[in-house]
Amino acid sequence: MTTVLQTFNLTKRFGGLVATNDVSIKVERGARQALIGPNGAGKTTLINLLTGVLSATSGRIELEGEDVTRLPVHARARRGLVRTFQINQLFAEMTPAESLAVAISEREGKGWRCLRPLGKRGEIMDECAALMEQCNLLDVKDRKTAVLPYGKQRLLEIALALAAKPRVLLLDEPVAGVPDGERREILNTVGALPEDVTILLIEHDMDLVFSFANRISVLVNGGLFVEGTNAEIARDPRVKAVYLGEEVVEGYHD
Numbered sequence: 547m548t549t550v551l552q553t554f555n556l557t558k559r560f561g562g563l564v565a566t567n568d569v570s571i572k573v574e575r576g577a578r579q580a581l582i583g584p585n586g587a588g589k590t591t592l593i594n595l596l597t598g599v600l601s602a603t604s605g606r607i608e609l610e611g612e613d614v615t616r617l618p619v620h621a622r623a624r625r626g627l628v629r630t631f632q633i634n635q636l637f638a639e640m641t642p643a644e645s646l647a648v649a650i651s652e653r654e655g656k657g658w659r660c661l662r663p664l665g666k667r668g669e670i671m672d673e674c675a676a677l678m679e680q681c682n683l684l685d686v687k688d689r690k691t692a693v694l695p696y697g698k699q700r701l702l703e704i705a706l707a708l709a710a711k712p713r714v715l716l717l718d719e720p721v722a723g724v725p726d727g728e729r730r731e732i733l734n735t736v737g738a739l740p741e742d743v744t745i746l747l748i749e750h751d752m753d754l755v756f757s758f759a760n761r762i763s764v765l766v767n768g769g770l771f772v773e774g775t776n777a778e779i780a781r782d783p784r785v786k787a788v789y790l791g792e793e794v795v796e797g798y799h800d
């Protein structure tokens with residue numbers, strides 16, 4: 547197996563608080579890996595370190611063997627390390643079709659010219675349509691993002707991340723805040739993501755974690771507490787203990 551993303555003794559301090567404590571994790575190519583942990587465990591901080599939103603106090607991050615620890619967000623994204631991001635403010639006035647056309651066009655270095663009937667517009671529109679189909683957005687493609695159901699907005703976040711052609715996709719709580727009736731579409735879309743895209747999922751929803759991931763890393767107090775297959779994590783009494791009786795891994799069966 548090839549390691550795509552790896553951290554070496556990664557540490558982040560905020561004053562006296564150690565939010566990420568000496569974390570060394572490996573993500574293999576094609577993995578479906580989940581990052582879980584109780585509130586305040588350091589999940590968001592770790593993701594922000596991986597994407598470059600935060601800079602590490604010490605330690606190293608490698609993407610496909612290349613040291614990216616000091617690279618800015620956009621340079622890591624260009625190398626294929628992409629996260630879902632909150633669209634609510636960014637693209638509120640645009641339709642999914644327009645936002646995706648812009649995202650694809652930006653990736654191709656063509657800026658906003660895609661909105662004019664010029665050049666490779668046809669190819670961009672084809673890719674746009676394919677992404678909307680993949681992410682269940684065709685039925686809302688011409689509606690303003692601001693008025694879309696929340697589940698569709700989260701799907702658009704995934705589609706926009708896919709438009710960047712990620713090699714590693716960091717999915718940040720894709721069903722957080724989504725009403726029950728809209729979750730299935732997201733679970734299906736996430737479940738059908740292309741196999742060649744490596745995925746690290748941060749999630750509180752254990753149904754999604756156990757149905758989607760094949761490897762789980764548990765963070766506690768900023769440190770990597772335990773890592774293993776779904777079955778190993780589900781039966782590990784230490785994991786149950788750190789969640790202090792929350793209904794976390796009870797529902798999982800081999």
Ligand SMILES: Nc1ncnc2c1ncn2[C@@H]1O[C@H](COP(=O)(O)OP(=O)(O)OP(=O)(O)O)[C@@H](O)[C@H]1O
Nearest residue numbers: 560563564565583584585586587588589590591592
């Ligand atoms: N910018 C910051 N300044 C100071 N402390 C911070 C900052 N960001 C995070 N922390 C602290 O770092 C610790 C880890 O926070 P983080 O948000 O990474 O945890 P989390 O696992 O994502 O939590 P949750 O599941 O609640 O989102 C917490 O104690 C938090 O208060």
